[in-house]
Amino acid sequence: MTGATHGFATRAVWSGRERCPATNATIAPIYQSVTYTLPHAGAPVEFDYSRTKNPTRNFVERQLAALEDAEFACAFGSGMAAVTGAVSLLSSGDHLLATRDLYGGTHRLFTQVLPRYGITTTFVDTSDIAATWATATPRTRMLWLETPSNPRLRLADIAALARTRPRDVLIAADNTFASPLLQRPLALGADIVVHSTTKYICGHSDALGGAVISNDPEIAAQIAFHQNCVGAVPGPFDSYLTLRGAKTLPLRMEAHCRNAKRIAEFLERRDDVAEVCYPGLPSHPQHELAARQMSGFGGVVSFRPRGGAERAHAIASSTRIFNLAVSLGGVESLICLPARMTHASLSDAERAELGITDDLLRLSVGIEDIEDLIGDLSDALDVTRSAADDREACARLVTGVS
DSSP: OOGGGSOHHHHHHHTTOOOOTTTOOSSOOOOOOSBOOOSSTTOOOSOSBTTTOOHHHHHHHHHHHHHTTOSEEEEESSHHHHHHHHHTTOOTTOEEEEESSOOHHHHHIIIIIGGGGTOEEEEEOTTOHHHHHHTOOTTEEEEEEESSOTTTOOOOOHHHHHHTOOTTOEEEEEOTTTHHHHOOHHHHTOSEEEEOTTTTTTOSSOOOOEEEEESOHHHHHHHHHHHHHHTOOOOHHHHHHHHHHHTTHHHHHHHHHHHHHHHHHHHHHOTTEEEEEOTTSTTSTTHHHHHHHOSSOOSEEEEEETTHHHHHHHHHHHOSSSEEOSOOOSSSOEEEOGGGTTTTTSOHHHHHHHTOOTTOEEEEOOSSOHHHHHHHHHHHHHHHHHHHHHHHHHHHHHHTOO
């Protein structure tokens, strides 16, 4: 099934599908076998060992490529395995430019692992196109984008960066927060798309996975070579769960986006919330770019309540529907304190520079009834507001301030 002739929802359901030759089962089966019987030694066969190729993994790779309107996809065992697969295109002595505010695990890889192999990274504000390319050196080989970024939801103009790039610089875009439904980096000029399929693509928080997707056969061949060499592949069952989950991606993303927008608007109206980060709000500094580059604004909302870190921690511990947990993109709603959870590997100074303060909360808005989600947040905000007001009143008594 080709992307050129079918819509997104149709591709999500049918791409990668292959009837079982033994039973004609409509749903692609799980091929749990590790090894495959050969007709004779050295015979040219498609499958011989599942680290190299597995039929179930092949199904999900075809589906993932179709979702991004791409030719090639390599599935990995996790999102970070996919990030590592993408940067395996670099060699010792190469220079990497990267979005300043990105996932803490990616930052850790770029700052603590890649330097051991002679690969240097400079973090830049990729919302500033001129400043981004002014930082490039003759050794720059890749620009790494995370847009929207984690957790501040800043954007980079992929098309403008692609148009103005120096020669021989690849652009890789982590599209996890947007999903293939809401943003198409390859169509905007990127060379590589990376996903943590654990998140929105799988959508049920029950399977780890990642993907590197491209239209360039040479890039795809190098990524597949790395995938096979290091063995960072998903098992058949995780591949099956991802294949199954992706079929409902457009339905789920519609609900995620709708609920997230309502929650962002609710938070912005409250006088006890200092800041709300959501590209779908007109107040977001890059709202116009988001409306142009994306077909929806996503399911992640970050905010800072008034009352500081103590109140933020209290809110995170007070919600009943929003579970305190890392990760995002599942059907269930989660709340997280990035400074102490997803970005704990960054130094205090690095977090401060990026605005990842101790009072910042990140919401992964699920698909539950919106009235229940807003009620849950409202209760948590009200309860902790009363406690914060009591502390402030006590402080005034102690200091003698009326």
